[in-house]
Amino acid sequence: MSNTAAPRLDAEAITSKERGQWELVFRRFFRHRAAVVSLVIFVVVVLFAYVGPFLWKWDYKIHSEIPSWAAPSLAHPFGTDKAGRDMLGAMMQATKQSLNVALVVAIGSTVIGALYGAVAGFYRGWVDSVLMRFLDIMFVIPFLVITGALAGAIDTSVRWYHMAIILAVFGWTSIARAVRAEVLSLREKEFIEAARSAGGSDWHIITKHLIPNTMSVIIVSATLQIAFAILSETTLSFLGLGIQSPDTSLGLLIDAAGASAFNEHWYLFYIPGVMIILIALTINFIGDGMRDAMDPRQTMVRR
Amino acid sequence: MVVFIIRRTLMMIPVLLGATILCFALVDLSNDPVQDRVFEIEQSTGEPVPQSTIDALEASWYYDRSVPERYWIWLTGLGDTNDDIGLLQGKWGPSIEGSAMDIGTEISSRFWITLRLVLFATIASIGIAILAGVVSAVKQYSRTDYTLTFLGFLFLAMPIFWLGSLFKEGAVQLNKILGSTVFQTYGSGTTGFQGNGWAVFVDSLPYLIVPTLVLMLGGYAAISRYQRASMLEVMNSDYVRLARAKGVRNGTVMRRHALRTALIPVATFAPLALSGAMGGAMVTESIFGWRGLGVYSLDAINAGDTFAVMAYVLISGVVVLIGVLISDILYGVLDPRIRYE
Amino acid sequence: MANISVSTSDKGRATGTKGDTVLAVKDLAVGFPTDDGLVNAVRGVSYELRRGQSLGIVGESGSGKSVTSMAIMGLLPKTAQITGSAKLEGEELLGLGDAELSRIRGKKISMIFQDPLTSLNPVYTVGYQLAEAIRTHYSDISKSEARARCIDLLDSVGIPNPQQRVDAYPHELSGGMRQRVVIAIAMANNPDVIIADEPTTALDVTVQAQVLEALEKAREEVNAALILITHDLGVIAGHTDEVLVMYAGRPVEHGSVDEIFYQPRMPYTLGLIGSLPRMDESRDQRLTPIHGTPPSMLNLAPGCPFRARCPMHQDICAEVEPDLLPINGSGHVAACHFSDQLEGKAPDDVFAPVATDLSVEAEVEAMDAEGAAAADEEDK
Numbered sequence A: 001m002s003n004t005a006a007p008r009l010d011a012e013a014i015t016s017k018e019r020g021q022w023e024l025v026f027r028r029f030f031r032h033r034a035a036v037v038s039l040v041i042f043v044v045v046v047l048f049a050y051v052g053p054f055l056w057k058w059d060y061k062i063h064s065e066i067p068s069w070a071a072p073s074l075a076h077p078f079g080t081d082k083a084g085r086d087m088l089g090a091m092m093q094a095t096k097q098s099l100n101v102a103l104v105v106a107i108g109s110t111v112i113g114a115l116y117g118a119v120a121g122f123y124r125g126w127v128d129s130v131l132m133r134f135l136d137i138m139f140v141i142p143f144l145v146i147t148g149a150l151a152g153a154i155d156t157s158v159r160w161y162h163m164a165i166i167l168a169v170f171g172w173t174s175i176a177r178a179v180r181a182e183v184l185s186l187r188e189k190e191f192i193e194a195a196r197s198a199g200g201s202d203w204h205i206i207t208k209h210l211i212p213n214t215m216s217v218i219i220v221s222a223t224l225q226i227a228f229a230i231l232s233e234t235t236l237s238f239l240g241l242g243i244q245s246p247d248t249s250l251g252l253l254i255d256a257a258g259a260s261a262f263n264e265h266w267y268l269f270y271i272p273g274v275m276i277i278l279i280a281l282t283i284n285f286i287g288d289g290m291r292d293a294m295d296p297r298q299t300m301v302r303r
Numbered sequence B: 001m002v003v004f005i006i007r008r009t010l011m012m013i014p015v016l017l018g019a020t021i022l023c024f025a026l027v028d029l030s031n032d033p034v035q036d037r038v039f040e041i042e043q044s045t046g047e048p049v050p051q052s053t054i055d056a057l058e059a060s061w062y063y064d065r066s067v068p069e070r071y072w073i074w075l076t077g078l079g080d081t082n083d084d085i086g087l088l089q090g091k092w093g094p095s096i097e098g099s100a101m102d103i104g105t106e107i108s109s110r111f112w113i114t115l116r117l118v119l120f121a122t123i124a125s126i127g128i129a130i131l132a133g134v135v136s137a138v139k140q141y142s143r144t145d146y147t148l149t150f151l152g153f154l155f156l157a158m159p160i161f162w163l164g165s166l167f168k169e170g171a172v173q174l175n176k177i178l179g180s181t182v183f184q185t186y187g188s189g190t191t192g193f194q195g196n197g198w199a200v201f202v203d204s205l206p207y208l209i210v211p212t213l214v215l216m217l218g219g220y221a222a223i224s225r226y227q228r229a230s231m232l233e234v235m236n237s238d239y240v241r242l243a244r245a246k247g248v249r250n251g252t253v254m255r256r257h258a259l260r261t262a263l264i265p266v267a268t269f270a271p272l273a274l275s276g277a278m279g280g281a282m283v284t285e286s287i288f289g290w291r292g293l294g295v296y297s298l299d300a301i302n303a304g305d306t307f308a309v310m311a312y313v314l315i316s317g318v319v320v321l322i323g324v325l326i327s328d329i330l331y332g333v334l335d336p337r338i339r340y341e
Numbered sequence C: 001m002a003n004i005s006v007s008t009s010d011k012g013r014a015t016g017t018k019g020d021t022v023l024a025v026k027d028l029a030v031g032f033p034t035d036d037g038l039v040n041a042v043r044g045v046s047y048e049l050r051r052g053q054s055l056g057i058v059g060e061s062g063s064g065k066s067v068t069s070m071a072i073m074g075l076l077p078k079t080a081q082i083t084g085s086a087k088l089e090g091e092e093l094l095g096l097g098d099a100e101l102s103r104i105r106g107k108k109i110s111m112i113f114q115d116p117l118t119s120l121n122p123v124y125t126v127g128y129q130l131a132e133a134i135r136t137h138y139s140d141i142s143k144s145e146a147r148a149r150c151i152d153l154l155d156s157v158g159i160p161n162p163q164q165r166v167d168a169y170p171h172e173l174s175g176g177m178r179q180r181v182v183i184a185i186a187m188a189n190n191p192d193v194i195i196a197d198e199p200t201t202a203l204d205v206t207v208q209a210q211v212l213e214a215l216e217k218a219r220e221e222v223n224a225a226l227i228l229i230t231h232d233l234g235v236i237a238g239h240t241d242e243v244l245v246m247y248a249g250r251p252v253e254h255g256s257v258d259e260i261f262y263q264p265r266m267p268y269t270l271g272l273i274g275s276l277p278r279m280d281e282s283r284d285q286r287l288t289p290i291h292g293t294p295p296s297m298l299n300l301a302p303g304c305p306f307r308a309r310c311p312m313h314q315d316i317c318a319e320v321e322p323d324l325l326p327i328n329g330s331g332h333v334a335a336c337h338f339s340d341q342l343e344g345k346a347p348d349d350v351f352a353p354v355a356t357d358l359s360v361e362a363e364v365e366a367m368d369a370e371g372a373a374a375a376d377e378e379d380k
């Protein structure tokens, strides 16, 4: 046996060396050109929102020395609004608030959704049935109505964290479904059995084995959740059911710009709109790139 | 089949009940219209409101009882009522806007306006999504594919309210350029729903086009991505290869074997698209000044009009559930492996 | 049954032929551009197939058996780079457009795919899919005629109750039944050539035999030439007359069943035979598995692709890839620099520890030392 046992592989026959899983993931991600470009843009947007206010002389508030309705110029690159607000400063604040909401929602809803989905998939049986029926109920409830009603009920003026909590509490269902599906297929794998027979508690198995092994699904969903949150928050704010002045949000800015898409104040309308699109678009591409990198089966776009 | 539909319909009742209970609790607990009204009156008259007025308000809106009791009476109308409440008896409950704004009347006049918009938009978005997804898949990695994929991503990232405002102003500009009112950008029609169906349709067409377009673009992006993925998967399947090996022409294979099978998973997305369009309708209606259900729900939320909000929740829930039912039926029609027991 | 006549070189055997050449494949090569580079899945396959004859193709997973056949059928993705020639009754198949190919596919040449469970479209009845094969080529046939023919076909591949089964959906049939339906589809238009790509691998053993029988019957009935692709040398022995052994995208040996089984002249073939349990052997023969895995088809290094696993390899093997050379006048060819040394060797002479031939033993030892060294390196 020993004579022929060792498979001898010529060095040149080995074309690709064993690489760490994460290194592979990174390599695949960086091959997704749209995702990489998007990541760069997204980082710039984040810097704009969080670092920008320290560098720019105007904040988002109304100042008497700012002229009203000034077209974009060096003094006010994004122009000013009717009340005399520097739009660059306002954009920084609005983007920051919208991103705050989006990031908290992404984290919060992912935690809720992942746990919910993992529990449903892990226990199956009646626990799963009950949890799934509840998801059906959530699906039937009109999202904008319930989140709007709750936001409208807040007595003080609505701040970004109010919106973040409300959106997170109602926005986790898609993650729960995705994680449950993944857990259902994982559950049969040996290592879960091994962990069980080793006497691990259910909670231990769920948090230490199931959730880490559904990480790729969770990370992708959490990323896409940022886009979902930013669109929901701005929509609610636009409808007057979200963040309220004196605070600001991209949705509020567009609402204030109202019908100026084709008049001389076009910049008031397009700049915040493009910012929302930029964030949601880059996030979707990043999420797509991550899905490509971590789960090549589901490739949607190549290169 | 009939048995299947009846069974599924029965299964929807607990879901609907659960949804209304949850919504009722949240909406009801989160506002107090009596207090708001009292505050309003005090503001306008400058005098404290007598307790008797408060009691009367409470009694007429059923705020003299607990939340569970109020839900129960809203649902059944059983017990001590003013004969204006009880869903099961066809009464929607009192609106805090007074009896001039009777919920039932409002809703029945607005329902068709919204449904028409939502249905047109959903059907159009599914149709276009299928088309775009299939073209994308068949021309995988071509310039067309990349363009369509990018457009899909773009519309996925575009907030409906922004797109709506843009299109509305765009239509206004277009009207100016053309010197005539091709697109109506405010309201949903001149006749309401009088006259025969065709006349109403023709009348409302100029009003309908732009909002439908907006909703449609908002909805199509997500589905087209799934249609593309599903089509690609089927195109690489063994049975499509076998069909080609039999000598069936490529175009026929795509139509008869690939598309036919790739449509199955998309049936799942129909209810999702429908519920998305219901939400989107709130936005487009408010932008285009429609007197539809979506705007009604927004006003109700702002006014803290619990029974009116609940009416919207119920109707939107029923619409979505009917969408689910249709998609289940469609699923069974498209896929012989699914049987209605 | 007819003998097969296969030739990998211009000096094809002239004996044992029956009928004319129906399919002539020459220097067929297929490359797939991928993110990592060009995958040379097939690197020069040539053979000839005469009417009514049967060729077995064996080789490890990934050796290019399916890709070769699909290139002939024109079923590879558009990105595939295909060179060489495949002539069906003198008509070049490679490079034909969809219109011409559709005329030929399913009528003159048909193919049975690897997995019966996924080969049928789940949304159409088997009757529909069978009739489609007929009506695509004979549009004047009425629906009822086509249906009658479908029932006949289902009957002839051994499906019980064909009148009812014709209206069944694929998911209502067992795997074996589905594969028979696929065979029925392949024989529907009396093709000249049937390519069966591992028609039985997904099926359990008892069903395998029945399906092979159905295939055999189909071939006899329509007098087609058969290409039978398989991992299973036992199937080859029972159902074909001539064998083509593929390794790393190339034929490495080629001859009649007897030649391949009893006088293999290429170490890989020898290893394949050695890993086959043989009931008919009187002596107590040990199984001699071939260790290691085939090389990556991406940037294949020069030299013999089998050398990493070959106990007999020499320095030259790393430099020059051996050509397919004739062993004798009969048409038996093999690609090994040392094929003459293999004359009369049994598998365990080369692959097993108890080798009697000193030179082979030396080889084995040398290899082992290297293997151990390599293992040591890996450990570090």
Ligand SMILES: Nc1ncnc2c1ncn2[C@@H]1O[C@H](COP(=O)(O)OP(=O)(O)OP(=O)(O)O)[C@@H](O)[C@H]1O
Pocket: C032, C034, C039, C041, C059, C060, C061, C062, C063, C064, C065, C066, C067, C068, C077, C114, C231, C297
């Ligand atoms: N579309 C493709 N793109 C890239 N590489 C491919 C493609 N199709 C096949 N290959 C590669 O070509 C090689 C040969 O594959 P092929 O399917 O012919 O093997 P096989 O001999 O039929 O194996 P098996 O016995 O498993 O069926 C494999 O390495 C495979 O990865």
Ligand code: SF4
Pocket: C266, C267, C268, C304, C305, C306, C307, C308, C310, C311, C312, C313, C314, C317, C322, C335, C336, C337, C338, C339
């Ligand atoms: S050429 Fe060399 S490496 Fe290749 S099979 Fe022959 S002896 Fe082995």
Ligand SMILES: [Mg+2]
Pocket: C065, C066, C067, C114, C197
């Ligand atoms: Mg194969």
